[in-house]
Amino acid sequence: MVDDSRARKLDGLIEEYARGRISRRRLAKRATALGGLGFVLAALGPGLRSAAAAPRVRPLSLASARQDTQPITEMTNEELLAFYDEVLPFKEILAMEAGEVGGSPLRIGFSQTGFNHPWRVEMIKSAQAEVARHPNVELVITDGNVDIRKQNNDVDDLLAQEVDAVVMSPVESAGLAPAALKVMAAGKPLVLLDRDVEVGKTVFIGQSNVTMAKGVGEVMVRMLSGKGSVVELTGLIGSSPAIDRQKGMNEALAAAPDIKVVATGDAEWIRDPAVRLMDDFLVAHPEINAVFSHAEESSWGAQFSIARAGRCADNILQFTHDASNAGFQSVKDGLFAADGNYSPFIGDVGVRAALMTLQGMEIPDLQDYEFEGKLYRLPDLPVVTAENVDEWLGKGWGDSAPPENPCAQ
Amino acid sequence: MGMQRSLPAERILGRGHPRVDAREILTKYGTVIALLLLVVVASFASPRFLSPVNLMNVLRQTAIVGVLGIGMTFVILTAGIDLSVGATLALSAVLLAGTLDATGNIWLAMAAALLVGAFVGLANGLGVTLGRVQPFVMTLGMLGIARSLAFLYTKGEPIPVLEMDFLKLGIGYLWRIPVPSIVFLALLAVAAFALHYTRFGRSVYAVGSNEEAARLSGISVGRDKVLVYVISGLTAAAGAILYTAQFAAAPAIAGEGYELDAIAAVVVGGTSLFGGQGGVVGTFIGALIIGILSNALNLMGVSPFAQPLAKGALIILAVLLVGRGRRS
Numbered sequence: 076m077v078d079d080s081r082a083r084k085l086d087g088l089i090e091e092y093a094r095g096r097i098s099r100r101r102l103a104k105r106a107t108a109l110g111g112l113g114f115v116l117a118a119l120g121p122g123l124r125s126a127a128a129a130p131r132v133r134p135l136s137l138a139s140a141r142q143d144t145q146p147i148t149e150m151t152n153e154e155l156l157a158f159y160d161e162v163l164p165f166k167e168i169l170a171m172e173a174g175e176v177g178g179s180p181l182r183i184g185f186s187q188t189g190f191n192h193p194w195r196v197e198m199i200k201s202a203q204a205e206v207a208r209h210p211n212v213e214l215v216i217t218d219g220n221v222d223i224r225k226q227n228n229d230v231d232d233l234l235a236q237e238v239d240a241v242v243m244s245p246v247e248s249a250g251l252a253p254a255a256l257k258v259m260a261a262g263k264p265l266v267l268l269d270r271d272v273e274v275g276k277t278v279f280i281g282q283s284n285v286t287m288a289k290g291v292g293e294v295m296v297r298m299l300s301g302k303g304s305v306v307e308l309t310g311l312i313g314s315s316p317a318i319d320r321q322k323g324m325n326e327a328l329a330a331a332p333d334i335k336v337v338a339t340g341d342a343e344w345i346r347d348p349a350v351r352l353m354d355d356f357l358v359a360h361p362e363i364n365a366v367f368s369h370a371e372e373s374s375w376g377a378q379f380s381i382a383r384a385g386r387c388a389d390n391i392l393q394f395t396h397d398a399s400n401a402g403f404q405s406v407k408d409g410l411f412a413a414d415g416n417y418s419p420f421i422g423d424v425g426v427r428a429a430l431m432t433l434q435g436m437e438i439p440d441l442q443d444y445e446f447e448g449k450l451y452r453l454p455d456l457p458v459v460t461a462e463n464v465d466e467w468l469g470k471g472w473g474d475s476a477p478p479e480n481p482c483a484q
Numbered sequence: 485m486g487m488q489r490s491l492p493a494e495r496i497l498g499r500g501h502p503r504v505d506a507r508e509i510l511t512k513y514g515t516v517i518a519l520l521l522l523v524v525v526a527s528f529a530s531p532r533f534l535s536p537v538n539l540m541n542v543l544r545q546t547a548i549v550g551v552l553g554i555g556m557t558f559v560i561l562t563a564g565i566d567l568s569v570g571a572t573l574a575l576s577a578v579l580l581a582g583t584l585d586a587t588g589n590i591w592l593a594m595a596a597a598l599l600v601g602a603f604v605g606l607a608n609g610l611g612v613t614l615g616r617v618q619p620f621v622m623t624l625g626m627l628g629i630a631r632s633l634a635f636l637y638t639k640g641e642p643i644p645v646l647e648m649d650f651l652k653l654g655i656g657y658l659w660r661i662p663v664p665s666i667v668f669l670a671l672l673a674v675a676a677f678a679l680h681y682t683r684f685g686r687s688v689y690a691v692g693s694n695e696e697a698a699r700l701s702g703i704s705v706g707r708d709k710v711l712v713y714v715i716s717g718l719t720a721a722a723g724a725i726l727y728t729a730q731f732a733a734a735p736a737i738a739g740e741g742y743e744l745d746a747i748a749a750v751v752v753g754g755t756s757l758f759g760g761q762g763g764v765v766g767t768f769i770g771a772l773i774i775g776i777l778s779n780a781l782n783l784m785g786v787s788p789f790a791q792p793l794a795k796g797a798l799i800i801l802a803v804l805l806v807g808r809g810r811r812s
Contacts, residue, residue, distance in 0.1 A: 350731060475643075
């Protein structure tokens, strides 16, 4: 029944790619070439393959309304239901009644990138909140450890557990194409969240970093009255969200020829490179009207630098992205002029899309796009500014406090 | 630490003795010439380069990697390497922030950081000596372990540090000089003294020049090697204190890649990766060279795509220059 050699070849390919021996393009090509009937057989028999490689079976985290406390988030069902009502911004998208779905128990696998960032935990929280509403639905959660190989193995394990559908947020687009191929070959619905793969899927659900950053950029253009000098602190150079956020900013600035980006630096999403860059930019440019940063952490770093340079009185406006609760608090405190609202709370939409597909219901507003499968583009959430921050306080992710505004002292 | 000057080991191993010879002068001048050249070029490239504010910025920006470079110099002088310093910095930083959060006691928090740093260094040292694991491999493994422990401790979320008294250490000034730079210079002075005027310092050079000869002449090579890794762990912890005080947060990804910056500072400063040659003053100059380059590139508005190229080329150029001095 099972074509082990194809499966082994596929594993070998993943291994080679993870070690950097073959390019993305080559991996995608060769993995697709492994398709056909033999590949389908291999993918259909993951249970047998996992049994052969016994040590690979790892304990998985199971969430369902039948247990009191859910794994990873350690929240009770009551807390999750309250969180669903009060916080989740996309609950009207693919809206679904609470209660049993269909007649039989359903099991959904959720392959998460890893739990290296609270954003990832919050995404799981939103998925668990959806599951808490449906007593016959279980969620099996795996932790990809931010590692291509681990996440590919996780998806194998989910298929071995005979989940009814897979929701996955891939650590990397090309590296998880083999996993996506396996799920599709097994005939199960595959919902991808936040990051896409170029091969087939049921639906990819994501927000756009480009339009979000464009929204932030438009607020910046408005607040600067169309003229001024801006410094840009990017996310890790070459990473796709950093490329997209830069693109969005440039689209907004295309309409404001009198706003000049006088310097750009790689702040790596974090605080310490931003401090160094801002130190230098402040020295190089006696007039800076705004900082356009791709991440809140970098913006806080820039603010330290501004205060230390004695430039608080310049009233340099900070435009940023991330949508954490700490960031919203900083908007409230006046430290940030605007915060782009890139929400992690999309796990519930993913679970609903999987449940709807399993019930044979049609997902509305699906689009065809450049890759195989369908696209569901989530609408941009409003940019959070002083005007609407009161509605958003507490509806972001994470629970840490923002640093005090060094310019407020 | 003893001050005796006529130990048998040093008499036999003239090379380790801090006497001044022509080669050493050339080696040292090579680095200084590179620094001066860079300062001249930078001041022409940007009129603001020589402004006091900017010079203070450079000094502050250099402090953390410079402090890591001090410990790294000790390790490299024994022909070892410590790839774990960036990760050790992160582990120390998150434990410091966690302790500070739990107790509010600055001294306890800093002690916790230093203890962790020393412990990681001790583990590295014992692995290299008792375990006979190559330093590259031992500290590469430790990089993973320490980084992972930092992630497990924080669960991925940076720990904010809001204790104002502690933050003064990172953002404050003393005699108009940034406090982190003063800490760096103070540690540098202690290290230079230890390397050149103590028995331990001289045996570090001896071990790096010729381990077998050092052992035969009665130096306890193992103990000294363990000590240099402990020193490197301690300077990583000192770096962690400066990091958390400067950036008011301890993320598990703190100090990622700092090990390479520290090694670059040591190498540009004229210390040989084969051990036995160089010193912490060179590392100070090396750290300044790298700091000034990065600062000047930002002042000149060089694209972030091109900056690593310039830094890479500079490292090779500086070592070429020093290498010429060493050969002639």
